Amino acid sequence: MMVQEGAQKIQALRQRWISLQLLTDTLKAAGIAILVGCILHYLLGLSMWWALGVFIIACIVIFAINHPWKLTLQSVCSSLNLHYPQLEESSELVLKPVASLNLLEQLQLHKVEQALQTVPAQPPGFNARLQKASLFLLLTLAASLAIAKTHQRWNLSKPSQHNNAVTNGSTNAPPEKTLPQVDGVALTITPPAYTGKGQRTQDKFTIMAEEGAVATWKITTNVPIGKTWLIFNGHERMPLTGANATEWHASKAISKPGFYQVSIDGKLSDLYQIQVIKDALPVIRIKTPKQYTHIDAGEAQRVTINTTVTDDYGLSDAHIFATVAKGSGEAVKFKDTSFAFNTPVTGGKTYNLQRTIDLPKLGMEPGDELYFYIQAQDNHQQKTRTDVLIVSIQDTAQLLSMDGIVAAANIKPEFFRSERQIILDTEKLLKDKDSISATVFKNRCNDVGADQKMLRLRYGKFLGEEDESGQEADGNEDVGKAENFGNAKVVMDAYTDKHDNAEDATFLEPAAKAQLKATLNEMWKAELRLRLYKPQEALPFEYKALRLLKDLQQKSRSFVAKTSYNPPPTKPEKRLSGDLSKIGQPINSQNAKAPADQFVSLKKAAMVLEQSRHQAISPADKQVLQIAAQQLAAKATAQPGTYLKAVSAIRRILATPASIRNADRAVVEKAIQASLPGSKTTPSPMASSPDMGLGQRYYKNLNR
């Protein structure tokens, strides 16, 4: 029995030791978790739940290091032996089966078992470890508390900049002064339907509402009161209705900015601001096409409209309105159509809209033009439309016509005809393609290509490009002849650069040259296609080359810039000598008063305020200030943000003219400066000094 008890005791000790070890480890893990959790929460802004995850991870890690459950009975015994001398280094005997013990051991066993009863349940040195763990936990708690505190303080210091940046939010506004009777206000703002916003309630009088919103005041007072009004913009009175003597209601639609006051039994409150957030117009941004799109022959005759439409509250509609102009001159006809976009517009704030318009489907032919604009409408029935965009299809018939070519400055007519001829040839070739053999087709195609090359080379000459005919030795033949030996003239002619030659000098301007170069480029591309037996592909390039050449023709027209003009003096001697005696002289007379200064009272008020620094305000001065106060109030109705403070300040000044606060004066002066327009510069004569005519006499004597 005794043996079993001893073994059980050791078992129990092991269990206890393990659980105590687990406890200290958990404490450590909790400490780590609190610290890390605090850092994550305050510095990185993560949720406090992360601390739980950290705790679990820390627990696992610490357990994995310590292995508390791996504590064996043997190690318990050796630890006991080490710490309790009364066990006489033989507590392991308890674990051994009694049978295997010899006599000596049995005797010792008895002794040990007795001693075991006195062994305390706590493992030796455990207290120190527990203390360390709890100290660690306390430290981490203190550290996390410090982090929380500093973070709070930092946050408190930061909003001051924040407040300055965002002054519109009523939540950030400075505390309002209310009448002492007012216990509180519940101001409910119901934004209009188009905004799609829900109603909101605030406990401040300052209103910042969407245009058309309805504001409902519910003012509770701490004492029963008689008559209560809301006074808007200084004159508009609105009575509050009372459910009982301490609860008052009123409601008003907010459509204009301004200010208001609460008046309770004749006492007026501070001025409160009303700001209106206007609904912005929808914004349309067109990505494609460009303002003016030209579709050349051979290109696909369709236009893809790609646009972004945005609005601050929501869009209700977006459409393309198009007009097709057919024909030219007097026979032009217009046809209006409208298209919806591929995606329907249903109340969202931003849309990316696409639509492809197939021009032939609209009945458009070469030479016709499509005018269109995009119109968007928001929830508040406000519409915006874009500029008109133009898409035109090239009219090949017009291009090939001979009109204009004959009339305009004609520098190189034969070449222009050639390009036209090449186009006609190419089209004819395409038409005949089905009826002729492949070899003939290729030959003809090659011939057209050769024509194109010839033309290109001729034009290249205008640009001073190299001759590609391959007859380089052409000009030098004469030199080689025997009879020309020693003939200086022939030799010089062959080997000098005759840059003085008038015919060689180019008469093209740089801009024209650049365009000519572009034309040559198009011709080169056309030739390439023709040589590859692809006349269909060559056609667009041929047309483009022709169009560029036509433009070039137009450029030769001269342009006269607009300049200022002063008529020359009339010279009577050059006029006709007719009898003018019966012709009357034009006499024109008119009168205009210099416009009266609307700001006189404000200017006077500024003077009165300045004088009030040195002496008391007189009744006349007070009247000046009163008029200025009215003008400022009128300004505040339009711009409460700028002028409302000044209105309150000037009212305070008028209330206590004997003791004007410098801050009030400063605010009013600033508002006056802001409201005054810049003064006009007008001529005025200089004053002469009162010298009793000394200067005059001096001048007279000097001239004598």
Next chain:
Amino acid sequence: MNWTLSVIIICIILLLLFGWQEIKRADRRRLSWRLLAIVLAVAALACLALPLSYRGQIPVADQSTGILLTEGFNKDSIPVGSPVFTLDKAIQKNYAKAQLINSLQELTNRKPALKQIKILGYGLEDYELKQLKNIPVSYTPAPAPSGIQSISWPAKLKTGEALNLQGKFKNNEGSPVKLILKGLNTTLDSVIIPSGKTSNFQLAALPKLTGRVVYQLLSLSGKDTLANESIPLEIEPTKPIKVLLLSASPNFEDRFLKNWLGENGYAVAARASISKDKASEEYFNLEKLNLQHITTTLLDKFDVIIGDLSALKSLTPAEGGALKQQVTQKGLGVIIRADSSGKAASWLQSSFPVNTVAVKEQLSVPLILQNSKTKTARLNIDPTYIGYRNNTQSLVTDAQNHELAATTLAGAGKLVFTTLNHTYTWMLAGNKQDYASLWSLLINQSARKLPPSDNWKVDSPFPNVNEPVILTLQSSVAPSSIAINDQPVSPAQNAATPYEWQSTYFPQKTGWQQAKWGGRGQAWWYVNTKKSWSSLKKLKKAATTHIFVANQSQKDTVTKQIQQKVKIEVSKIWFYLILLASCTFLWVERKFTT
């Protein structure tokens, strides 16, 4: 003598005793050093006990020179022993030796009498110095104070004229100083003066107000306000004048000028010849006149004539004579617009040679107006420039300094010549500001001066409360009475300039003060607070004191300091130090060798 002897004997015994001790010591290293130390120590001991003195010369306190301390004095420059006085309580507190006096008469009437007075610091005011007339005064000035060294601004402006404030600032602060010009509590202009520099500054603003205005000039160093000074000025409304426009053909320039002047309430008459003996006449804010013939009586009704050169040249000799007479005798102004008129010379043109430069394109340049910091918008000009001549002043130039408008005196009047002929394009472009500035400049320069009116001047810069202010009225008629704030003052006529009347006044309050005279005129002037313009007041005081000292009849005569021979005791501290050093050596030597 017994004391001396006994000390010497005791010291010799001590010396021998200590010397014997040292020689007897087994360790004989550094014996000579130790002996030297002992000798020194005993000698020092003897000197401590014995009184040692020598004969020397010291300057004698000059009881007959009174030192008067004023603000900003330097303690080191106060001579020893002289009686020190001050008028300032703060100085007395700071420097207790100074005797506080209530008035300077206490110095002049002092017994025993002071032979001369030496002023230290920023000096005294003029009226204070006058009391020291009968006594020689010398002056040691304090260094110039930090702050505004000089400042200037016009006391009166016309509506639409810019306020130009110029001055000099000395910055002795450790950090840059920002000067801010404020009007109605709004910052209008500012400039930064770097630390440790003295530099000129210019601040400008276009006043929006009329009447009496007080601007503020703040000097800020970081967030500290060093000074907040008042800049008082009066802004007067402009007075409309009468203008006559003459042109050889109807043109846009005259039409726009006439409309602009007329709409601003000016009286304008315009005559443009349209055919032989036919001219179109236009009147704005003016009754119909006979413009057919230019006569002296007609010209008398106008303040300025604006005409193109061909129109002015085509005047008949009688008309031309009338014009010349009006200009030279009566001060009428003429603005001449250059055009391609004939070659005939005219007195109007003689001061302004014109050069035309060959340029292909129409020139479009920004202009620089006289007294304006900013350039105007671009204007199309003809490449015709006015050549420089003596006695002409350039009014408008382009960036290359080509003159486009200039003025010269012609007797009592003025001529303005300009080659600008397309200024109306500014009006077409909506640029009213530049147009108004240009034509205001040209008309201001030329217009007939207003008849002389009374002029009120404050001769004391920065008048203070309870300090005398010298006020001057310039008037061609003797004023029957002058009242300031309804208090009559007694003016004295200036002997040299008979049209000036001077009076002295002690302001009772700060701010604007009203002056009225003879039921005819009134003016306003400003009184500052005591603290304002401190640096300038100090400089002014120093300058006044300098002038007073330089101009005084009785120069101070004493040049050499009086010296006296005295017995001077040698300070004991040196012997203590020698004794201490020797003993230390002996102790350390023994301590560290064993």
